[in-house]
Amino acid sequence: MTPAQTWIAAFLTLCVFSFLYKDNPFYRFAEHLFVGVAAGYLLAVQWQNVLIPNVWTPLVRDQQLLVLVPLALGLMMLARLWDKGAGIARWAIAFYVGIYSGVAIPGYMQAQIFAQLADAAKPFAPGWGAVNSALVLIGLLGVLAYFFFSMPHEGVHGAGARLGIYFLMVAFGASFGYTVMARVSLLIARVQFLLRDWLHVLPGS
Amino acid sequence: MGWVEKLLSIDRRIIFLLVGAGVIVPLLLPVNLPVTVTPRVQAAYDAIDALPPGSRVLISMDYEPEIMAELMPMSIAVLRHCFRKHIQVVAMTLYPAGTGLGEHALDVASRAEGAVRNRDFVWLGYKSGFQVVMIGIGENLRGMYPVDFYGTPLDSIPMMRGVNTYAQLSMMINLSGSSAADYWIQFAQGRYHAPIVLGCTAVMATDYYPYLSSRQVLGLIGGMKGAAEYERLIDVFGDGRRGMDAQSLVHLIVVLLVVVGNAALFATRGGPGAPAARPGEAPPR
Amino acid sequence: MLRSAPVDQALETRWFDPARLNVLIGILLFTAFLVVNILRAKANGALYVRPIAGLKALDEAIGRATEMGRPVLYVPGLSDMSEVGTFAAITILYRLAQRVAEMGCEIEVPCYDPVVATVIDGAARDAYSKAGRPDAFRPGCVHYVSAQQFAYVAAVNGFMLRERPAANVYMGSFYAESLLLAETGNTTGAIQIAGTDKVTQLPFFVCACDYTLLGEELFAASAYLGKEPVQLATIIAQDWAKALAAAAIVAALLLGALGHPQLAAWLRIA
Amino acid sequence: MRRVPLLVTFLSGAAIASLFFIPHHKAQAVNSKLLEWTLVVYAFALILGSLSLWMSHAKKVKKRAEGWPYSMVTLVALLAIPGLGIWKGVGAGSPVGMIYDTVNAPLASSMFALLAFVIASAAFRAFRARSAEATLLLLTAIIMMIGRVSIGELISANLPGITEWLLDVPNLAAKRAIAIGVGLGAVSTALKIILGIERSYLGRS
Numbered sequence: 001m002t003p004a005q006t007w008i009a010a011f012l013t014l015c016v017f018s019f020l021y022k023d024n025p026f027y028r029f030a031e032h033l034f035v036g037v038a039a040g041y042l043l044a045v046q047w048q049n050v051l052i053p054n055v056w057t058p059l060v061r062d063q064q065l066l067v068l069v070p071l072a073l074g075l076m077m078l079a080r081l082w083d084k085g086a087g088i089a090r091w092a093i094a095f096y097v098g099i100y101s102g103v104a105i106p107g108y109m110q111a112q113i114f115a116q117l118a119d120a121a122k123p124f125a126p127g128w129g130a131v132n133s134a135l136v137l138i139g140l141l142g143v144l145a146y147f148f149f150s151m152p153h154e155g156v157h158g159a160g161a162r163l164g165i166y167f168l169m170v171a172f173g174a175s176f177g178y179t180v181m182a183r184v185s186l187l188i189a190r191v192q193f194l195l196r197d198w199l200h201v202l203p204g205s
Numbered sequence: 206m207g208w209v210e211k212l213l214s215i216d217r218r219i220i221f222l223l224v225g226a227g228v229i230v231p232l233l234l235p236v237n238l239p240v241t242v243t244p245r246v247q248a249a250y251d252a253i254d255a256l257p258p259g260s261r262v263l264i265s266m267d268y269e270p271e272i273m274a275e276l277m278p279m280s281i282a283v284l285r286h287c288f289r290k291h292i293q294v295v296a297m298t299l300y301p302a303g304t305g306l307g308e309h310a311l312d313v314a315s316r317a318e319g320a321v322r323n324r325d326f327v328w329l330g331y332k333s334g335f336q337v338v339m340i341g342i343g344e345n346l347r348g349m350y351p352v353d354f355y356g357t358p359l360d361s362i363p364m365m366r367g368v369n370t371y372a373q374l375s376m377m378i379n380l381s382g383s384s385a386a387d388y389w390i391q392f393a394q395g396r397y398h399a400p401i402v403l404g405c406t407a408v409m410a411t412d413y414y415p416y417l418s419s420r421q422v423l424g425l426i427g428g429m430k431g432a433a434e435y436e437r438l439i440d441v442f443g444d445g446r447r448g449m450d451a452q453s454l455v456h457l458i459v460v461l462l463v464v465v466g467n468a469a470l471f472a473t474r475g476g477p478g479a480p481a482a483r484p485g486e487a488p489p490r
Numbered sequence: 491m492l493r494s495a496p497v498d499q500a501l502e503t504r505w506f507d508p509a510r511l512n513v514l515i516g517i518l519l520f521t522a523f524l525v526v527n528i529l530r531a532k533a534n535g536a537l538y539v540r541p542i543a544g545l546k547a548l549d550e551a552i553g554r555a556t557e558m559g560r561p562v563l564y565v566p567g568l569s570d571m572s573e574v575g576t577f578a579a580i581t582i583l584y585r586l587a588q589r590v591a592e593m594g595c596e597i598e599v600p601c602y603d604p605v606v607a608t609v610i611d612g613a614a615r616d617a618y619s620k621a622g623r624p625d626a627f628r629p630g631c632v633h634y635v636s637a638q639q640f641a642y643v644a645a646v647n648g649f650m651l652r653e654r655p656a657a658n659v660y661m662g663s664f665y666a667e668s669l670l671l672a673e674t675g676n677t678t679g680a681i682q683i684a685g686t687d688k689v690t691q692l693p694f695f696v697c698a699c700d701y702t703l704l705g706e707e708l709f710a711a712s713a714y715l716g717k718e719p720v721q722l723a724t725i726i727a728q729d730w731a732k733a734l735a736a737a738a739i740v741a742a743l744l745l746g747a748l749g750h751p752q753l754a755a756w757l758r759i760a
Numbered sequence: 761m762r763r764v765p766l767l768v769t770f771l772s773g774a775a776i777a778s779l780f781f782i783p784h785h786k787a788q789a790v791n792s793k794l795l796e797w798t799l800v801v802y803a804f805a806l807i808l809g810s811l812s813l814w815m816s817h818a819k820k821v822k823k824r825a826e827g828w829p830y831s832m833v834t835l836v837a838l839l840a841i842p843g844l845g846i847w848k849g850v851g852a853g854s855p856v857g858m859i860y861d862t863v864n865a866p867l868a869s870s871m872f873a874l875l876a877f878v879i880a881s882a883a884f885r886a887f888r889a890r891s892a893e894a895t896l897l898l899l900t901a902i903i904m905m906i907g908r909v910s911i912g913e914l915i916s917a918n919l920p921g922i923t924e925w926l927l928d929v930p931n932l933a934a935k936r937a938i939a940i941g942v943g944l945g946a947v948s949t950a951l952k953i954i955l956g957i958e959r960s961y962l963g964r965s
Binding site: 224344453457 | 789791796851852861864865866868877879880881883885889898902905906908910914920931932
Binding site for chain 1: 764795800806841845846860873903925931951
C-alpha cells in the first residue's frame with residue numbers, strides 16, 4: 001500500500017470504530033460508501049469473471065449458440081423489473097433452484113450422511129480410546145433422539161433426548177469460545193494495521 | 206440503586222475501552238507468552254512434512270481481506286514449509302478479492318525461502334464458481350486453467366508437466382474462510398479422493414472435527430492461534446505469534462465479564478431491586 | 491519455450507460408478523420413506539409431530555405485535571437460493587405472513603440476496619391472498635437491502651433502533667452477523683425467535699433470543715407450521731431415516747465386533 | 761403455463777442429481793455446463809438487485825429525504841466502480857483492485873472487528889446462566905477461551921488437553937448428529953422441491 005492508501009484505510013477504520021462511541025456522520029458516511037463500493041465491486045467482478053468469459057467470449061468469438069440458453073435465463077430474471085414479468089422470472093428461478101436442489105441431494109447424502117455413518121461405524125479404539133468412542137456413540141444417539149420429532153420426549157426416549165441436549169450445549173460452548181477467539185484475532189489485526197502500518201510504532205512484519 | 210445494579214447498568218463504552226486496551230497494551234509491550242502446539246495442527250504439519258521432496262500440492266487460499274487476519278499468517282507459514290521441503294505448489298483462490306492476497310502470501314513466503322515462480326510454484330489466480338472449478342480440476346485442470354495468472358500456458362511451465370487432475374497432486378491444502386471448505390471436502394475429497402489438510406478461521410474450526418475423525422480432513426489449523434502454532438513448528442516468528450499475548454489477555458477479559466455479570470445477577474436474584482424480566486422472556490434452551 | 495509432453499489422461503467412459511451405489515440406495519430408500527408417509531398421511535390425516543417450543547412462541551409474538559401496534563421484523567437469513575436453509579426461511583415466512591395478515595399487523599422483510607427478495611415478495615403476496623386479505627399487503631415491505639454482510643446488518647440494526655419492532659424473527663442461514671443482530675434486538679426489548687442450521691451461530695441465538703430452533707428444527711418447523719399432512723409426512727420420513735441411521739451404526743459396530751465388517755465397509759463413501 | 765416452472769425444476773434437478781452417479785467424461789462435461797449456467801443466472805440476478813438498490817437510493821436523493829447526501833455517496837460508488845471495472849478490469853493492481861484494498865477491505869475488516877467489542881459487552885449483559893443448559897454452555901465456552909490460548913497453559917498444563925477432549929468427544933458427537941440430521945433435512949427439502957411438493961419458492965404453495 002502507498003502512504004496515501006494507508007491513510008485512507010486508517011481513516012475509514014477509525015470511521016467504523018467511531019460507532020462504538022455512538023452513531024455519527026463519519027460512521028454513516030463510511031457505511032454508505034461501503035454499500036456502494038461493495039455492490040459496485042460485485043457487479044464489476046461478475047462482469048469480468050462471468051459475463052465476459054462465460055457469455056460474451058463464447059458467443060461472439062467462438063459462436064457457441066448454446067450460450068444463448070443461460071443468456072435467455074438471465075434475461076428472464078431481469079423481467080422481474082416489471083410486475084408483469086414476475087411469471088417469466090419464475091422460469092429462471094425454477095432452473096436455478098432445480099440445479100442446486102439436484103446438487104444437494106447426492107452431495108449431502110454422500111459427504112454429510114454416509115461419511116459420518118461410516119466413521120461412526122468404525123471399530124472402537126483400543127484401551128481408554130474405547131471409552132471415548134463409546135461416549136461419542138452415546139452422545140450421537142442422544143442428539144439424534146433429541147431431533148426425533150414424531151414421538152413425545154418421554155420415557156427412555158426422553159432421557160436420551162435430555163442427554164442429547166447436554167452434548168449439544170457443550171458443542172455450542174466450544175463454538176462460542178472459538179468465535180470469541182476469531183473476532184479477537186480480527187481486532188488484533190486491525191490494531192496492528194493502525195499501530196504498525198499507519199503510525200509506525202510497532203516493529204514491521 | 207445498590208452497587209450491583211450500578212455495576213450491571215455500566216455504560217457499554219467502558220467495556221469497549223477495556224477491550225481496546227486489552228489489545229493495544231500487549232502489542233506495544235509484548236511478553237511473548239509461550240505457544241503450545243495442539244494435536245490437530247501437529248497433524249497438519251506432519252501430513253505436509255511427510256510428503257517427499259518434488260511432490261506437488263494444490264493450495265487454494267479462499268478468503269477475502271476482512272478475515273485475512275486469521276488466514277494470511279497460516280498461508281505464509283504453510284507455504285514456507287512447502288518451499289523449505291521442496292514441495293511444489295499449485296496455488297489458486299476461489300475469491301476475486303483473494304487474488305491480491307494469494308499473490309502477497311506467495312511473494313512473502315517465496316522470498317523468505319528462496320523459491321522461484323514456475324519452478325517451485327504456479328499461481329493460477331481466481332476462477333468463479335466453487336463447484337464448477339472443483340469438478341473442473343477433477344476432470345481436466347487445463348480445461349479450467351489453460352494459462353496461469355500471468356498468461357503463461359500451463360504446458361510451458363516445467364513443474365506442471367503431467368499434472369492435470371487431483372490424481373497427480375499429492376495433497377489438497379485449503380486455507381479457507383467460508384463454506385468453500387465444505388465443497389472441497391465434498392468434491393476434491395468425496396468425489397476425487399484427494400487428501401485434504403484444512404486451515405480455517407477459528408469460528409469454523411469446531412465444525413470440522415467430524416471430518417477429522419473420518420479422515421476426510423487430515424489436519425486442521427484453526428485461526429490465528431493455529432497459525433501461531435504452525436509458525437512455532439517451522440520455527441519462524443510471524444503475525445500469528447505476535448498476536449498471541451493480546452489474544453490471551455482479551456480472552457481473560459471476556460471470561461471475567463461473563464463471570465462478573467453472572468455473579469452480579471446472582472447477587473440480585475429475588476432481591477427488591479431485581480430487574481423485572483421482559484415480557485415473553487423464557488430461559489434459553 | 492519449453493513444452494511439456496501432452497498430458498496423457500485416460501478419459502472416464504463408465505456410465506455408472508458402482509462405488510456410489512450406497513449413496514444411490516440411500517436416496518432411493520429416503521424417497522420411499524417420503525412416499526410411504528405421504529400416502530399414510532393422505533389415508534388417515536393426522537400424524538403426530540411433537541410441538542416445537544419456538545413455534546408456539548411465534549403466535550404469541552404476532553399477538554403481542556398486534557396489541558402494541560408495532561411491526562414484526564422477519565430476517566430470512568444471509569444466504570442465497572443454493573442454501574437449503576433459505577427454503578426453510580421462505581416456507582416459514584409464507585405461514586407467518588398468513589397469520590400476520592389474519593391478525594392485521596405489519597411485517598417487514600429486509601433481504602440480503604436479490605433472488606431471495608424476488609421469491610419472498612411473491613410468497614408474501616400469495617400468503618396475504620390465501621388469508622383472504624390481499625389488499626392488506628403493503629408493497630415494499632419485502633425489499634432487497636445489500637448483498638454485503640455488514641452493510642446489510644447496519645441497515646437492519648438501524649430499522650430495529652428506529653422502528654422498534656415488537657418481534658424479531660430470524661430464520662435461515664446465519665453467519666457472523668447473528669450476534670450483532672440479536673444483540674441489537676435485545677436492547678430494543680423485542681421478543682426474539684431464531685432458527686438456523688448454521689451450528690456455529692446457535693450459541694449466540696441461544697443466549698440472546700427468547701426461543702431458538704436448533705439445527706434441523708428449522709426444517710421441521712417449516713413443515714410443522716403448515717400442519718398439512720404432506721408436510722408433516724416429510725418430518726416423519728426424516729425420523730425413519732434417523733432411526734435407520736442409528737440402527738445401521740449400532741448394527742455395523744456389533745457385526746464388526748463379531749468379525750463381520752461388511753456393513754461398515756458398505757457404508758464407506760467413494 | 762403455471763406448471764412449466766415446476767417441470768423446469770424437476771428436469772434440471774433430476775438431471776444434475778443423476779449425473780453424480782455417471783462418471784463418463786461426456787456426462788461430467790454436461791454437469792459442468794449446467795453449473796456454469798447458474799453462474800450466468802446469478803450474475804443477472806445481481807444486476808437486478810443492484811438496479812433496485814440504485815432506485816431506492818435515487819428515490820431518497822430525489823425526495824431530498826433525511827440523510828440524502830449519504831445516499832449520494834452510495835450512488836456515486838455504485839456507478840463509478842462498475843464503470844472502472846468494466847473498463848480497466850478488477851484484478852490485483854487495477855484501479856478497482858486498488859480501491860477494493862483501500863476502501864472495501866479496511867471497511868469490511870473493521871466492521872468485522874467491531875464484533876470483538878460487541879461480544880465483550882454481550883458477555884457482560886446477555887450471557888447468563890439462566891438454566892442448567894445455559895450454564896453448561898457458558899462453562900464450556902470459558903474453558904475453551906482460557907484453555908486454547910497461552911495463558912491457559914500457564915494456569916494449568918492440563919487445560920489444553922481438556923479442551924482437546926471437549927472438541928474430540930462431546931463436540932464431535934453433537935456435530936456428527938447435527939451433520940446427519942441437517943443432511944437429512946437438506947436432502948428432504950431438496951427432494952420436496954424437485955418433486956414439486958414444496959412450491960413456496962415459486963410464490964405459491
